[in-house]
Amino acid sequence: MFWQIINFFILVFVFNKYFKKPLxxxxxxxKKKITSDLSQAEDTKKAAIELQKESEEILRKAKIEANEILKTAEKKADERREAILDEAKTQREKIIKTAEMEAIKMKSDAKEMLQEEVKVLAVKLAETLIKEKINSKIESTLIDEFIDEVGEEK
Incomplete structure (x- = not known):
């Protein structure tokens, strides 16, 4: 046991003399490396948190911008729709006016055609009546003349 204690002290002495400083x-x-790695990890963590905040801010701004773009697009679409409706109303009114003008023209043309036809029919009727009167006068004149002639011969 004595020798073990001496052996232990010799080992402690050798360890202190040769291995203590290198170890x-x-x-x-x-320890320095671990400390620097920990501080670097802490800095990296802080940078990551800051980058995350920046990315969240960028995402929030992008959402706001997307909403503004969407509102602008909707506004432009509404304006375009109104313009198309106004143009359609204008075209409809032009078509209605054109159709009314054509109807008035067709009515006027039909009226003129009817007047021409009435004139033609009136002339034909007048001719027919005149012919009948002439024929009846001629007949009555002829009959009267015949009677007069027959009466004088007797």
């Missing part, structure tokens, strides 16, 4: 340096460098 201490290695542990210190390892």
């Amino acid at each position: 201490g340096k290695m542990l210190d460098s390892r």
